[in-house]
Amino acid sequence: MLELIPKKIVQLEDSPMAEQVRREIDGHNILVGRSGLRAYLYGFAKRLPDERFKNQCGCFYLCYYDGRMEIPFGKLRVGKEHSELFTSQTPQQFYDTICDAIARNNIPLQDIQKLQSSTFGPTVDKVSEEKLYEKVLPVYVNLRELGYNHRPDLTGR
Numbered sequence: 001m002l003e004l005i006p007k008k009i010v011q012l013e014d015s016p017m018a019e020q021v022r023r024e025i026d027g028h029n030i031l032v033g034r035s036g037l038r039a040y041l042y043g044f045a046k047r048l049p050d051e052r053f054k055n056q057c058g059c060f061y062l063c064y065y066d067g068r069m070e071i072p073f074g075k076l077r078v079g080k081e082h083s084e085l086f087t088s089q090t091p092q093q094f095y096d097t098i099c100d101a102i103a104r105n106n107i108p109l110q111d112i113q114k115l116q117s118s119t120f121g122p123t124v125d126k127v128s129e130e131k132l133y134e135k136v137l138p139v140y141v142n143l144r145e146l147g148y149n150h151r152p153d154l155t156g157r
Contacts, residue, residue, distance in 0.1 A: 017141055021140070024040070038133055045136075048102075048116070049102070069090060071091075073090070073094070079152060082153055101139045107136065115132035116132065
């Protein structure tokens with residue numbers, strides 16, 4: 001039997017969106033035959049601030065270096081599957097919203113970046129990646145409450 005979303009994550013018991021996310025995670029894990037947050041949130045880590053890219057989100061590496069951080073996603077030709085909120089924002093606004101959600105959840109950015117370093121080093125450390133997703137799950141729920149889609153807004157796939 002698969003161990004679905006860890007029961008120790010108590011931050012998710014407070015809102016309707018948190019319960020919806022819990023159901024989505026359980027359903028996704030059953031569907032793909034893998035357990036844990038990594039299977040559901042895979043790709044979300046690339047949306048988080050990453051010190052390797054001068055504290056920009058890893059997924060915005062090219063936008064940052066091409067000077068496109070102030071162009072709305074809707075003008076950058078994103079797909080129709082994205083939420084209205086996502087397409088109306090610039091990469092910088094999206095990045096700022098993620099940083100605000102991290103701050104609202106009192107998660108030290110250094111903790112996230114430490115887990116990112118051990119997760120995405122020369123080899124992928126799946127245990128560290130699972131810990132990273134456990135730490136940022138409340139951030140993900142907050143972003144969903146704001147109106148972002150699971151896919152492709154937050155996981156990119």
